[in-house]
Amino acid sequence: MSAERRIRIVVAKPGLDGHDVGAKVVVRALMDAGFEVIYTGLRQPPEAVARIALEEDVDVIALSSMAGSHLPFCQRLKPLLEEAGLSDKLWIIGGNLPRQDHDALRTLGFKGVFPTGSKLGDIVGFIRENVT
C-alpha cells in the first residue's frame, strides 16, 4: 500500500453483546495512533461486519467480544469475509476470550488475539507490524 494512505480499521461489536467500554477505549487508542477507524456500534450480525469491511475498504477487521459468543460468531463470519474477498486483510479480536479458545480463533483466521489485560500499545504495534 502507498505511504500516503493511512491504515483503515473497522472495529465491530459482534452479536448482541452490549459491553462497549473496551471497544470504545480501543477505538480511541487506534485513532490516537493515527489510524482511520470506523466503529460499527452494537449488535452487528456477521453479514453486517463483512459488508461494512468491504464497503469501507479496510485493512483491518477488529472484533470486540465480551459475552462469550466469539466462537460461533467467528465461525459464521469467516466464510462471509472469504466470499467478500477479505481473506488477505488482517483479522483481529479482543475481549473476554478464554485461553482455551485462542487456538481455535487463530485457526479461524484471527491472527491477533487480545484477551482482557492486553495493552493498547501492543494492539497498535501488532497492527503496524502486520498490515503490509
Add this chain to the structure above:
Amino acid sequence: MNDRLKPAQKPAPNAGRRAVVNESGIEIKPLYTAEDVEASGGFGFIGKPGEFPFVRGIHPLMYRHRPFTMRQYTGFGNPVQTNQRFKYLIANGQTGLNVAFDLPTQIGLDSDDPLAWGEVGRVGMAVDSLRDFEIAFDGIDLDKITVSLTINGAAPQLIAMFLAMGEKRGYDAKKLRGTAQNDILKEFIGRGTWIYPVEPSIKLVGDTIEFCAKEAPKYSPVSVCGYHIRESGANPAQEMAYAFCIAKAYADEVLARGLDIDEFAGRLSFNFNIFGNIFEQVCKFRAARGLWAKIMKEQYGAKDPGSMWMRMIAGGGGGGLTFEQPEVNIVRGAYYALISALAGAQTMALCCYDEAYTIPSEYAQRISLRTMQLLPEEMGLADTVDPLAGSYYVETLTNDMRRKMEEVMAEVDRQGGIVKLVAEGAIQSQVSAQAYRMQQDIESGAFPKVGVNRYRSESEEEHEVKMHPYNEEDTRMQVESLNRVRAERDAARAKAALARVGADARTGANVMPAIMDAVKAYATVGEITQELAKVYGRYREPIRF
C-alpha cells in the same frame, strides 16, 4: 516464588507531600480537623438516622432492625438450571434473588429468533413466556425471598410475567414485593440492551411506574443505576449525579400524567457501584442520600418521608476487579462489601472472583455470599448505625462529595438535560473518554492496580479459573419448550391480546394492562416486542467520539 515476581516499585521519597486527589476530583488532605468540617459546610446537614435528610441512613435502627439483603446476580441456561442455582443459594443463606437474563431476552428476541443464534442462555437465563417464570421460581416463597429482575428493554413484559406468575400462585399483587431494574436511560450510556428510541423508552418506564403505583404498590418498578455509568467510565460523583438526573426524568414523566409524587416516589430505588477508595465510596453514599432527600423534598414537594429515601442496592464492583491474579478479587470483594455495609445499603451483591472470566461457579458464589454474611455475623457491622459518622474526614468529604454531585447535575441542566444529552450521545462520549484516560493511567502505572501495574505475576497457574460450560443442547431444549407453549396456548386469545398491545401503543395509552393480558395468554417476549417496535420503531445508536 520470588523469582517469578517483577520487582515492586518503591514509593517516591516525597510521597507524603504529593497531592492526593480522589477519583471525583477532590483533593484529600493528610489530616482533617473540626475546622475542615466547618469550612465544608459543617455538621448541619447530617441529622439523625431515619430523619430528613437521611444522610445517616433511611431507617432509625438500620441493620439492628434488619441486616442488608444478600442478592447475588444469578441466571444461566434455561429456567430449570437457574431454578436449581437459586435453591442452592437460598439453602446457603441468601435472602433475595437477582436474576440474570440472556441477551436475546434482554433485547426482546425469542430463543428461536435467527439473531439469537449462539446467545441463548449464555450470559443469563433464557425467557420466552410466562411458562419460563413458572419454572424458574417454582418452590420459591415469594413472601420470604424478594426477587430483583435485571431487565431493562424488555422490562414491561418481564414485570408483567412476574406479577402474573405471582397471581397464578395465589399471591396478592397488591402485596407482592420485588424489583425490576427497568432503567432504560442508563442502557443508552452503558450496558446496551436498548430496543426502542429514547422517547418511547421513557414512556414505557412511565407506564410501568404508573401501573405498579395502582396495581402493585409494594413492587419497585425501577432501580435507577449509577452502577453501569460508573463501569462505563464515570467517576463516583458523576455516577450519582447522572443517576439522579435520570431518576428525575422518570419522575417528570409520571408527574406529567397527573400522579402525585408521593404516589410513586417511594417505590423508586437505586443501584450503585462500590469499587474504589473506601472513604470516597462511603461518603459518596452518605452525601447522595442527603442530596436525593433534598431534591425530592425541595424540588418535587414530596411530603412522605418514604419518597425521600434513597433505597439502594450497593454492590457489584466489577470495574475494580482484575483479570490478573483473580483470587485477589476475593479480598477486593471483602473490602467492597465493607464499603456497602458502612454506607447503609439496603441490599448487597458482590461480583465473584471468577467473573472476569466466566459465569460464576457455585464455589465462587458461595465465597461471595460468605463474604457478605461475615460482616453482620462476625464483624459487628450490624451493631450500630452509620458508625463512621462524626469523623472529621468522613463528614468533610461527605459535604464535598455532595457539592461535586450538585455541580455535575447543574452542568447537565445547563447543557439541556439528561434526556437530550443521552439522545445525542454526549454522556456516552464523555464517560468513554474518561475510560480511555483511566486505561492509559493503568497502563502507565499512574493509577495503581495491584497485580496489573505492580506486583505482576507471570505464572500461568495463577490465572486458572474453571470455565462455565455452554451447552448447545440447552438452546434446543429451550426452543422446544417455546414451541410447545406456542402449540398449547389459546391461539386466538394470544393473537387478540397482542393486537391490543399494538393498539394501545398507537393511541398512547398505558400499555401495561394489555401486556399483562398478553403474557397471561402466553404471548412471548419477542412477540410483544415486535408489536411495540411496529409503533415505536427501533433505536439507532449515535456514534460519537
